[in-house]
Amino acid sequence: MEKQILLGALAFVLFASVSAQSVDTPVYLDDTKPVELRVEDALSRMTLEEKIAMIHAQSKFCSPGVSRLGIPEIWCTDGPHGIRPEVLWDEWDQAGWTNDSCVAFPALTCLAATWNPDMALLYGKSIGEEARYRNKTILLGPGVNIYRTPLNGRNFEYMGEDPYLSSKMVVPYVQGVQSNGVAACVKHYALNNHEVNRHTTNVIVDDRALYEIYLPAFKAAVQEGHAWSIMGAYNLYKDQHCCHNQYLLNDILKGEWGFDGVVVSDWGGTHDTDEAITNGLDLEFGSWTNGLSNGASNAYDNYYLAKAYLDKIKSGKYTTKELDEKVRRILRLSFRTTMNRNRPFGSMGSPEHFDAARTIAEEGIVLLQNKGNVLPIDLNKASKIAVIGENALKMMTVGGGSSSLKVKHEISPLDGLKKRVAGKAEVLFARGYVGDASGEYNGVVTGQDLSDNRSPEELIAEAVSLAKECDYVIFFGGLNKSAGQDCEDADRAQLGLPYGQDQLIEALSKVNKNLIVVNISGNAVAMPWVKSVPSIVQAWFLGSEAGSAIASVLLGDVNPSGKLPFTFPVCLEDVGAHKLGEYPGVKRENENIWDAKYNEGIFVGYRWLDKENIKPLFAFGHGLSYTQFEYGKVTLDSKAMTQDGKIVLTVPVTNVGKREGAEIVQLYICDKKSSLSRPEKELKGFCKVKLAAGETKTVSFTIDKSSLSFFDDKQHKWIAEPGKFEAVIAASAEDIKSKNVFELK
Template sequence: MKNKALCLSAAMILLMASCKVNDKAQASASKAYEGKEMTDEYDGKINELVSKMTLEEKVGMLHGYSMFTNKGVERLGIPEVHMADGPLGIREELERMSWAPLHLETDYATYFPAGGGLSATWNPAMANLFGTSIGEEARAREKDVLLAPAFNIIRTPLGGRTFEYMTEDPFLNKSLVVPYVVGVQDQNVAACIKHYAANNQETNRGSVDVNMDERTLREVYLPAFEAAVKDAKAYSVMGAYNKFRGDYLCENKYMLQDILRDEWGFKGIVISDWDAVHSTKKALEAGTDLEMGTNAPSFDEFWLANPLIKAVKEGKVAEAEIDKHVKRTLKMLYTLKAMGDATDRVKGSINTEAHFKNAYAIASESVVLLKNSANMLPLQTEGVKSIAVIGANATAKHAQGGFGAGVKTKREVTPLDALKAKLPQSITINYAKGYETKFKPKANIKYGDVTVERAETINELDPKMVAEAVAAAKKSDVAILFVGANRDYETEASDRVDLKLPFGQEALISAVKAANPKTIVVFVAGSPYDLNQVEKENQTILWSWYNGSEGGNALADVILGKVNPSGKLPWTMPKRIEDSPAHATNSFPGGATEEYKEGILVGYRWFDTKNIAPLYPFGYGLSYTTFELANAKTDKESYTKDETITVTLDLKNTGKADGKEVVQLYVSKAESKVQRSAKELKGFAKTAVKVGNSEKVSIEVPVKELAYYDIATKSWVVEPGTYTFKLGTSSRDIKAEVSVTVE
């Protein structure tokens, strides 16, 4: 990769680590990152250790013996495997035998942007920075396994974990997951990639039986897992809650053995999601290595605890089978330098200014400018005497909340905090909360069983609070509304009921806009919402995420123009929920069984193939400047199946500010023997261009990326013929096309 739009040099990595992210270009694909294989150096020692272990000691290594460890063998120098949740940062320390926090003063951590924010950067270098930073924090807390990243495909906009997961596209997912995993594991911490696999809803997540055709599985739901295993060399995989084709994922031989180990060559350990194991012999022999979190009276009653010892003594399970799983765990511990004679295991660092800067770097590239038709952004403060700051999300903190894991942090800068610090002192800020984020508890809810909110949302506005907001807007030169959701509303273990904005915010936005035409609407959320009315009534809309310790500073810098927004939507925002594929086909949320009737047409693939207009398309995001794409061409006209296609173009900044643009490459093929979507993302490059300048952008597409999965031959097939590369700035904004022939 000689072109500067692709080359990731050591100097550039250093710049990234220092948060100096003004490089002319960043890596366009994950292939700039390569993981390290698990070590075979200690296999002889491992065999010797296992030969000295009792059956009870071996079994102790295969199940939880505290909330986040298995059992070590002290007499043989085998430590426990220490695990930590980490979607947003390293979780605070808990009591060994319960979910109760220890309330320590030593377990504060950096709050990093949620998966939605990271993926909106469209920048593999940011994913690597994220992985490196959170890996360092895990090591500082002496963890061996980070239970992250989570990157199941976003199949429905209503998914409770959409804020945490990454994207609706398999190529973008793997382009971010690989550098993330490499970053984590370079810190001597195993990344536990999750949730394997087809875990795309929270509704009935512990029991739903997912069914889809093999081509859909291979082309949409497995590519990021495959890349994480083959390219990043992930050391652990988390088995999901759901069933797949009749078998729970943690006892699914096809997924855990046939694909994961036999096809992909996975050498690490499979860790169950907490309480996702339902059998002893079947789970073990299918490939589960470590059972965690099972709801049993004691740790000894887990499926892979006393019941496994009993099964061995009764001759139902061979002790050699147990040895195989123990050896995998020992291999991982030696690879991580938790065992052996290595003295250079990474020490790590946590809650540092360097990590806060890294969190800022990611957040500042994630903010998406949805609309700016009145050119109110960036906000010009000259002559402005007062600004109304309105909305609960101006002061809300999102590091904690919801059903899933959060992070205890000493720093979470809110938008109001940041604006107070960054606006000229001569400007008066008139704050009004505007709405309450209230819930009314529902009775008899079992999370993960049904599509519900954690509680019934109270959508009626308080007239007094609305009056205060309107008054603040009227007496101010400009109004900035901070609305959206929070991590109680978007939460693990519960999918949303619909796309409606909660808490009566739609009416509040209308009232504030009527009171002050100069209103900027800022969303802080992780999932799509119905913004039809908001989009119609407002000229200026900005989208941010649960964006970490420095999220407020990043957002304020975008509003004030210190940072030119370069974020792109990692999913499609529909006009109606009925337009989204899983809902258009009436196949969500399903019941006992969930049939993925939309097949390969997930996300933008459905919208573009069915010619359904979204509110905002996949890959969409505006800038404070304008760009022009020109001179698109390929290095050749015809290619064989083993070659790589290089597409180049000139990207010119034709506006009035320096900025970054994400050039996206989509592939189409007419006259195919199989169903294809109208276009599929197969490359992208994020490039910085100064005002008036032009940069050469180069995107490499291996011909094998054009393959489809042939069910009959159980293999990937590159179909000969003409392929059209569509280059643009979203799935719907195509600026140039170039065609090639594959022989």
């Protein structure tokens, strides 16, 4: 008996010892170890074929991990305004899921119009939770390409014309997304500023404009937001496609900025194996957008970074040096996301997300004009309200390109208004115009039947007749997300409104003095009727809670506080990109390449208007309120600053109206004398301050050498030249409130 007990004890000890050895955690699976140690350990265990497989797609939105080692796949999803519905493995057609409906957040133009980094953090955190719940690794967004022309079909996805504003708004968005263990993928890097010939446009721009205008938001996302991935752009720069571009990816992004994340190709943005190997691309997607090019069953093996790369290594043309670096970056991404045991679980379609979408929408709506204080609508004087225009009921979450969504719900402006005034006023609708009656994009169907065979004359006559008998008229028009408007893969044909809306608005203005035009768009539009219409509201594409947010502002439940993130020009000739004649580029002889020279250089947006002394329709930074604000004089804590010092500026702002409101105080800097041509002024600070009626608050800004610097492309560095500067406090780029001069020693 004792012998049996002894043998049993010995067996237990041996079993325990073997078991302990068998469950020893490899370094790469041990999240208590430093990430770089885990990366190197995982890399050392991978075969050549596993490494190659890891750097290109295996489906429409997925790339393989290493199943043998327990390293999971990487799943991407389109953003940046909501989580795209699932599509089939190899095709764009819908997968037919019933649980992939999302919350649509406002377009990024609206987010930028809040001028509130707290809203950007809320946005990123909320959309990141939805991506995490769907178990996505990478959210393909946000977009920060600069608004160079109002014709760009994708402007609605970006954050406006100013690099400083875009930089300050993108950082908290990225941080919010990544707090969920989902990588933000900042796009489209770089110089992707129009959609015409987007795969064949070669951008020609000087380094100064590149560094001062087109790169700052990307740099901020990398160095301040610590973005885990970047998406290359479709276009070319220096005759190399941006998805494998030596200067942009290796020299600047990974070299100067120290980016340690993954460079992802845009879908179909890779064109050459050798350039993809050497010029900074890490992860290739969508090279044949149907996934099964030429009927090949092994289409993904035919990608540029697949078998072609493997063969070049086996032939001795390349070592695994570049391959290992690509895999390191992808492993680093995995350890930050899918292999992080502390990764939150996320949530989708929650009440909190709908609340966030509504709050951001309300803060981003811009009151452009309000003559006679027609707004907010006074329900004591409104028994009948006429709502006119297709955009009052057309769903805007479907369409627009890759940002098209399948939503849990979308509240239309008409429904939002009806719900808000129920029992207090009658809301009557007339179509007014027919734009795009379709309601489908990429297999997502709105279910709306917007067909109407009446003539424009009949529609206008009906609208005018209704307008005559109502106390208020609200026209909902603007653009939509159909091809040729605010939509990917095409630019707008003109600055003016489509579908004969100008004629309709003029007719309405003649029969009702309480006319409110609500422009729904992601772009500036011409307004030849601006003097005839008392109230104009810029409402953007507002997502799931659009109707509720618009009704809140129109009825005064919310005091509008948004300001424009880009200039509304009077006409296209007032835009540098069009005035100087190079948009959208000049076709090369005998080549399918279009050279687009950015002749305006650094003078984009309000910088161009200042330089040419052109008055805008509505200025960058413009936005009104239902209250009024009064600015005091800006004061400086010092009249001089050393190269390594700082100056603090303060300005008192008072709400002199009768209700609470929020004002966005803007700081511009003017260099009084420079060795290089500089803009008249440049945004270098802003602060959104909430004030009760009669309340005064002091707003402070701190400026340092970086606020005064320009990029000297001959020396290839940022320079702050000694001399006099002017601090300009403003309510918009043309509404200057106070100035003060100081000197850089």
